[in-house]
Amino acid sequence: MSDKEEREIQRFMELDSNKLTKGKERELAIQIEEDIMNQNEVLADQINQEFKKYNIKSIDIVGAIGAGKTAIIEKILEKLASKYRILVICGDVTTRVDANRIEKHNAESIQINTGRECALNAYHINQIIKNKDLNNYDLIIIENVGNLICPSDFILGTDKRVTIVSITEGEWVIEKHPMLFKMSDVAVINKIDLAEILETDVDKMINDAKKINPNIQVITTSAKTGKNIDKLIEIFGLEN
Amino acid sequence: MKEKLEIIRELLANNQEIDASKIHILMLDLFKTQFKGLHVENYIGDYPTFIEPVYLGDKVKLGDDVLLGPNVYIGKNSEIGDYVQLTNSIIFDNVKIGANINLENCIVAKDSSLNFNNPNIKNCIIIGKADSEEDLKKISFSI
Numbered sequence A: 001m002s003d004k005e006e007r008e009i010q011r012f013m014e015l016d017s018n019k020l021t022k023g024k025e026r027e028l029a030i031q032i033e034e035d036i037m038n039q040n041e042v043l044a045d046q047i048n049q050e051f052k053k054y055n056i057k058s059i060d061i062v063g064a065i066g067a068g069k070t071a072i073i074e075k076i077l078e079k080l081a082s083k084y085r086i087l088v089i090c091g092d093v094t095t096r097v098d099a100n101r102i103e104k105h106n107a108e109s110i111q112i113n114t115g116r117e118c119a120l121n122a123y124h125i126n127q128i129i130k131n132k133d134l135n136n137y138d139l140i141i142i143e144n145v146g147n148l149i150c151p152s153d154f155i156l157g158t159d160k161r162v163t164i165v166s167i168t169e170g171e172w173v174i175e176k177h178p179m180l181f182k183m184s185d186v187a188v189i190n191k192i193d194l195a196e197i198l199e200t201d202v203d204k205m206i207n208d209a210k211k212i213n214p215n216i217q218v219i220t221t222s223a224k225t226g227k228n229i230d231k232l233i234e235i236f237g238l239e240n
Numbered sequence B: 001m002k003e004k005l006e007i008i009r010e011l012l013a014n015n016q017e018i019d020a021s022k023i024h025i026l027m028l029d030l031f032k033t034q035f036k037g038l039h040v041e042n043y044i045g046d047y048p049t050f051i052e053p054v055y056l057g058d059k060v061k062l063g064d065d066v067l068l069g070p071n072v073y074i075g076k077n078s079e080i081g082d083y084v085q086l087t088n089s090i091i092f093d094n095v096k097i098g099a100n101i102n103l104e105n106c107i108v109a110k111d112s113s114l115n116f117n118n119p120n121i122k123n124c125i126i127i128g129k130a131d132s133e134e135d136l137k138k139i140s141f142s143i
C-alpha cells in the first residue's frame, strides 16, 4: 500500500468513517486508528510529566463553537494575569481571532490552526512545549477547537479537562454528547444570564452531567456578567 | 525580521565558504526575538495545520495535509508537497520540497529543490537541486 493510500485511510479515520474501507484496507484502517490513539496517549503522558516537572498547572477547555470558551478564558485572565505567568494555546480551524482576543489581557498566546482536523491532539501541544522554556510559566490554558465530539478522542496531557456548554445550545446538549462529559473533570454551563429569557431547564442540564459522570463538578457561569468566574477559578485549584 | 533574513540570504550566497554556525545562531536568534504570530494571508492550497509563528511569502503553494510550525518562514513562490512537515526552519524563495519530507532546524537556500519524497532531515543548510537524498548538498550545524 502506498504512502498516499495509507494517508487516505488515515483521513477516513479522522472522519470516523472506517466503514468506508473494506477488506484489507479496513484491517489496516483499524490498525492505524489504534496506533494513532496509542501514540496520542504516550505523548499526552509525556506532556503531563513535563508540566509536573516544571510545576505548571494545566487546563484543556473544550466545547462547541460559540459556547464562550474564549470569553471565559478572558474573564479568568482579567483576574489572574497579574498573579500567574500564563500561556494560552488557542485551537481553531483557521484564523488568529482568539489569540488576538487573549493577548489583550496581558497573557502570552499561541494560535494553532488545525486545518482539516477537528480537534487538537497531543502532537500539536508537544510541538509547542518542546520549543518553549517551561520555566517561564505557572499556568497553561488550552482552548480546543470548537467541537463537542472530536476532542473526546484526543487527550492533551493537562491536569484538568473542562467542557463548556451554553444555555443557547438547548437543554439537551449534555445528554446528546455524553462522551466529553464522561472524561471531563468540570462541566461549565455558560451564558446563565440568558436562562430566564430562553426558559431553559438548567437543573436538567446539571442532572444530565452528573448522571453521565457522577464525579464531575458542574458550575453555571456567565462570561458576560462575570457570575461564578471566581468559583470556577477555585474549582481549577487556582488562587484568586 | 527582513534585515536578519537578508543577512542570512547573503551569507548563503557566499559560495566559497558558508559559515554554518554563524547562520545557525542568526536563525535561532530570529526565532527567539522576532518571530511571532501568523502571517499566512497569501498562500495557495488547502487548509494546512499551522502552529505559530509561521510566515508565508506571496504565492507559496502548499500541498495537502501540510504541517508548518512552530517557527517557519517560507519565501515567495516556494512549493511545499503533500504531507510535508516543517519545524524551526527557514525556506527561501522559489524552493520546491517533495512530498512527505520532514525538515527540522533547517535552512533551504533560494531556488533549491528537493525532488524526492519521505526523508527526515535535521539540523542543516540545504543548497541546490537534488533528485535523491544522496544528491543533497547539506552543510550540517554543529549541535
Ligand SMILES: Nc1nc2c(ncn2[C@@H]2O[C@H](COP(=O)(O)OP(=O)(O)O)[C@@H](O)[C@H]2O)c(=O)[nH]1
Residues within 6 Å of the ligand: A063, A064, A065, A066, A067, A068, A069, A070, A071, A072, A146, A190, A191, A192, A193, A194, A221, A222, A223, A224, A225
Ligand atoms: N450573553 C452571553 N454571551 C456570551 C457569554 N459568553 C460568551 N458570550 C458570547 O458568545 C459569543 C461566542 O463566545 P466565544 O467566547 O467566542 O465562544 P467560543 O467559540 O466558545 O470561544 C460571543 O459573542 C460572546 O460575547 C455569556 O456568558 N453570556
Ligand SMILES: [Mg+2]
Residues within 6 Å of the ligand: A069, A070, A071, A098, A143
Ligand atoms: Mg474561541
